Amino acid sequence: MIGRLARFFGATLLFFGVAAPHSAAAVETARQPTQPIECRDIYFFGGHGLGEGGVEDWGETVQDVFDKYLRGIRDADPDVAVGGESIGYPRTEFPDWVKLVRERFSNGQEEVINGAIALNNQLTERYRACPNEHFVLAGYSEGAWVIHLYLKNLGTRVLDRIAGVALLGDPQYRGTGVIPKWYSNHAITPYFSPAIEDRVASWCVSYDLPAAKRTVFDPVCHYSGLGPGSDLANCQKAAKGELDKVWCPHLRYVETGGTKRAADFLVSRS
Template sequence: MRRITATIASIVSLIVAGVIVVAQPAGAEDYPPLATTSSSCMDVVVIGAQGSGQTYNENRGLGPEVWHGLNYYVGHMAGYDVGYFAIPYPSADVWVLATKSTRKVFWESIDSGVTETLKYLEARISRCPDEHYVLAGYSQGAMVMHRTIQLLATGKASKQLNAAVSRVDGVLAIADGDRAKNQGGISYDTAPLDGAGIWWVSGTGGKYKPGAIVPDVPAWPATRFHSVCHDDDVVCDPNLFRVDYGLAVHTEVYRADGESAAFVASAATAIAQQSKQLQPTITSLTLPAAIAGTSYSAQLVAAGGTEPYRWTQVSGLLPSGLSLAESGLISGVSSDPGSGTFDVELRDAQGVIDRATIQIVVSEAVVGEINISLSGAGCKLPGNSNGTYKGYAFAVSINNTSSIPVTIQSTSITLNGVSLGDTALVDLVPPVPEVDPNPFVLAPNGVAAGALLTGNASNSQNGTLTITYTINGGTPISVSTPVSSLPPIENASCTAFTAAGKEKLALLTGIPL
């Protein structure tokens, strides 16, 4: 570590002469929304603090550096409600550090920022029990957020705030004057890990130093702290012999067009990933259909947050005969065709909540049989076929002997265990062949005979072909059959289809016979 013995006044005298004020970038998008203490609750609020001397007409009170990080964070949080709030604090100019008599103004400015951040958190947390937060600051603002998280994670704030520290997804500290030697957390940019910010250096910060380095406790691990510092930055990695250069670094490189912009973006992206991991999200928004009079079972699924999960139905109606267990299992027997739409709530072990609206359709019971027959005969489609299907064409027949339409959904098709991708049914009976969607509907007492197309091929030309499908969203059914050699479809030795059938398939593949 480079040892700096200069007084703070000698450094500030150089800084004051070269302070650069950065204007808001042209065309900055008007997002995310401002989240005041009375605004509606959100998934995440980014709480920002600008740097020394920056004003509230710069990037909505955040300054260009924090605003750059905010934009990257929001860009990786699609589907989440994200707001921001700029902490109203003096953000005192650095010139007050030049003399001993005015130095306390700077310390009081930081204290004010910490107090205002805690007040804002107190107001939001009491109203929004599921809301998460990101703390972000630049220069003096980074010190505000560094000290705020120290108070929260070490139990030195209010009881309510201390208990909510796990809801702080991350801290983005840009050019942090409180950066300490080997402080922990995750570091970005070129400053050495054994360097330190100006307020840790002997003779500069006096007694006004942070009470801890980077907190690391079970409720708030140090990996949530992200520090961005460029080598020789006059605030976070000062070098007495390069003060002019360090000033330029500090005031220029962290902006959206600066040399270290990519490091700020990387840190913000990492915090966004952390936010997603900490926010439980219901992923099973579509459930299989039930069949009247048949036993039904479907498990609700979520990702992120902290297990175990607890599920409850908060509104709406499940289909009659079905019920939701706290484990998320929906089960029972419904006797009445129709549908049920209901809202479920997921609460994780930390008390964080997600909600979703789900519908279950109950189909009429199938009276009769639905048979899918695969002969195992087929053709390898040409690699230059048009459209999605460039794998195989297998001869198939489907017979619906029931008195109701049935929806057949192919869930997978494999050859020797290797997936063949998407599937589609081609009915070769009509004069002009048509590719039916997957799932497809077969009329009562209907018969479909034609080709089952696959999106991909495998390295094997023979083996075991297995198709797995559902009827009216019921229990998956698998049918397997041996497959022999699969020559190209235009080859005369492909006998799986008649000449007329191959001609119709050629219309779809674009390969003339």
């Protein structure tokens, strides 16, 4: 699996997304590598976006999905044991878009490949140790792409143990994501394998904004340009605190109910 990821995708995968500021709170459910595995009924893996989270922190967006998922599971069946941990790839700071465009993305970033490899290692460890455990995956922004890449290369035996997948602000989003729109040679096709399509949901937020006199879109999963006043340019300003977050749907999956929809979907598949 690891070899296939590295050989097939190389070292040039880029992530062009934006993400919410870093959440200072560590994920309490993250399992330290030195701790023994305690098998659960369901285990949750979460992937953070650029500019948030880290190796042991899945960021505030996925944290909200997990919190709502846990409440939903407990309401449905309080006897179900649920655990979770972050996908162990490091935090990367929010990029300077103008610089990235000027350099034509020539340097690249390997976070997505590293994240997919980390998820493979972490999930495989639990798959082998806990034969009755099932998994749910949730990813936001860069984390959505990490999970997407992992699923692309996954064999059916492990796939059968994945109960549900929820993605938010996916740069690979079908047809309109920044990757298929801007760097189509890195687009993952088909968007999801038919073998798991009924267990996967992906959301891309948009809403009418009177101040803009138009509908504003999450530019990571609905890319429409980089010029002044574009959704992507506004998101960059919002991420830096130079513009109200309402101008950037990508930063508002909690406020717009996206995390609740993701959690409800995962509960329905668990």
